[in-house]
Amino acid sequence: MSRRKLRSKILAHAALVPFLVFALFPFYHMTLTSLKTDRELYDRAAVPLLIHQGVTFEHYAKLLWDTSFLTWTKNSLLVTVLSTAISLVIGTIAAYALARLKFFAVGSFGTGIFVTYLVPTSLLFLPLAQVVNWLGLGDSKWALVVTYPTFLVPFCTWLLMGYFRTVPKEVEECAMVDGATRIQALLRIVLPIAVPGLVCAALFAFTLSWNEFIYALTFTSSSEEITASVGVTTELIRGDSYFWGSLMGGAVLGSVPIVVLYVFFLDYYVSGLTAGALK
Amino acid sequence: MAVGNVGVVAATRPPLRVRVRELLDRERVLGPLFIAPALILIVLLVAYPFCVALYFSVSNAFIGRPSHFVGLKNFINLWGSDAFRQTFQNAFVFTGTAVACKLVSGISLALLLNQQLWFKRLTRGAVLLPWVIPTALSTLGWWWMFNSLYSVVNWTGIALGLMEPPGPNWLGQKYYAMTAVVVVNVWRGLPFFAITILAGLVSIPRELYEAAEADGAGPVTRFWYITLPLLKPVLAVVVLFSTIFTFSDFNIVYVLTHGGPVNSTHLFATLSRQVGLESGRIGEGAAISLYLFPVLVLVVYAQLKFVRKQTY
Structure with missing residues (x-):
């Protein structure tokens, strides 16, 4: 490597540092806060960037045993797993139909899905709260299982349409010439080829519904029904004095499932992010 | 028979x-x-x-009361409310500033990520992280970082000599609160810009740069005459996407400021929740959230008209 190249390489790394600090510092600070003793946390003379007076797990213990954090996490998991599974099935068959089959007004359905994909949740939460009440699902986590597919299905459909289009038609036609029905061809030929797309759609659906906030905040309110995001941001900050240690602990623990998935499937996240926007 | x-x-x-x-x-x-x-x-x-x-x-719906048709009264009456006029202005200031910041730093970050890096995968992973973590929870972290007594932002600023002690009360003062909300939105949205633009950068053929270099074009010229024009479709998609989702943002403002101080950070979504649910005036709340609709229509129109035509 020439010296000039090495120098520009080092410069690029140096220029990246501020971006990385900006991206990661909040997580570092949250984790740090959750592990500090109260005495150090509220000592205004202490340096806030490090832990000097020892690590403590009392904030986490308090969070797990004195609050309903575990119930909220269980709710989050239930809602997320169910709405992801439902949306994946509905999205897969819709995407297959839109990408492969010719039928009445197929083009306008595709456009309709795309438009729905762009509708922000904050536009519809007020009337949807009424619809949820009429369905008898007011203040119930089932309201979330029913409503999350409204933004997950368009996303999954859009993403999977792109993947299905990359599967060569001939592969499927071959199977059908050999006597397979279209549904058999879909299940045994197309879906196995599209597994990366399905994994990607599942990951994003999981992430989007785990992270959803406005519907969960609006449709559920009692401690037994709310999700982790809502529980941490509402129940832990009632009253005048906040317990910053436990609050940050809740924010950290509530992100753990996503971080775990993220670490294992980083490449899928990167490809899904660009596919979702560009295809 | x-x-x-x-x-x-x-x-x-x-x-x-x-x-x-x-x-x-x-x-x-x-x-x-x-x-x-x-x-x-x-x-x-x-x-x-x-x-x-x-x-x-178009009704005077109120929680738990029968409603009547009132025509466009809600949409018109809103203009008489200081909170709404402030919100309307906030929405454009917030979206304009945040999207511009994300675009400029997104292009810069993408250009850096496109270099030969030592820890390529790790760096990308770190850059994308703010985008995958639940926004409501990460915003809580920022809330703590902007705390009036224990702000680590102020502590660092003072330690580096950039701020006069005690430093700004980020969430208690009008313009600082808006700045804080924009910063968090940029923090959360930047990965989307950077990673998507990076995908666009990677797809630009190397030969173009080599040819330009052979003709004596410097890095700035190459960026201006090759990179930028070829990135245009990608930039258009990213900006359109981001515009609608920034304009309709709820989570960050709700957790960080609740719209305060004195409505100075309210957006349509947060104000419509406050009016429609917390005060129970559903009719008015619905009218406020429908102000998001024209922007949605514009973005959808632009996406369908220009962008999808180009990428297909």
Whole structure:
């Protein structure tokens, strides 16, 4: 490597540092806060960037045993797993139909899905709260299982349409010439080829519904029904004095499932992010 | 006789299982069948609520009370409210500033990530992290970082000599609060810009740069005459996407400031929740959230018209 190249390489790394600090510092600070003793946390003379007076797990213990954090996490998991599974099935068959089959007004359905994909949740939460009440699902986590597919299905459909289009038609036609029905061809030929797309759609659906906030905040309110995001941001900050240690602990623990998935499937996240926007 | 007839018909027609199988092999049958669940979902839980929102917005609906038609009164009355006028202004200031910041730093970050890096995968992973973590929870972290007594931002600023002690009260002062909200939005949205633009950068053929370099074009010229024009479609998609989702943002403002101080950071979504749910004036709340609609229409129109045509 020439010296000039090495120098520009080092410069690029140096220029990246501020971006990385900006991206990661909040997580570092949250984790740090959750592990500090109260005495150090509220000592205004202490340096806030490090832990000097020892690590403590009392904030986490308090969070797990004195609050309903575990119930909220269980709710989050239930809602997320169910709405992801439902949306994946509905999205897969819709995407297959839109990408492969010719039928009445197929083009306008595709456009309709795309438009729905762009509708922000904050536009519809007020009337949807009424619809949820009429369905008898007011203040119930089932309201979330029913409503999350409204933004997950368009996303999954859009993403999977792109993947299905990359599967060569001939592969499927071959199977059908050999006597397979279209549904058999879909299940045994197309879906196995599209597994990366399905994994990607599942990951994003999981992430989007785990992270959803406005519907969960609006449709559920009692401690037994709310999700982790809502529980941490509402129940832990009632009253005048906040317990910053436990609050940050809740924010950290509530992100753990996503971080775990993220670490294992980083490449899928990167490809899904660009596919979702560009295809 | 009649019984015999039925027997004949049944014998000449294939059994039900086969007929269903054949029917399902027709694209005209299977297509609509496969679309149906998604369509039903969208009609019942997107289109119908949208109509309910339209109805609410022209009624004096109040939680737990029968409502009456009031025409466009809600939309017009809103202009008499300071909170709404402030919100309207905030929405444009917030979206304009945040999207511009994300675009400029997104292009810069993408250019850096496109260099030969030592820890390529790790760096990308770190850059994308703010985008995958639940926004409501990470915003809590920022809330703590902007705390009036223990702000680590101020501590660092003072330690580096950039701020006068005690430093700004980020969430308690008008312009600082808006700055804080924009910063968090940029923090959360930057990965989307950077990673998507990076995908666009990677797809630009190397030969173009090599040819330009052979002709003596410097890095700035190459960026201006090759990179930027070829990135245009990607930039358009990213900006359009981000505009609608920034304009309709709820989570960051709700957690960080609740719209305060004195409505200076309210956006349509947070104000509509406050008016529609917390004060119970659903009609007015629905009217506020419908102000998001024109922007949505513009973005959808632009996406369909320009962008999809170019990328297909």
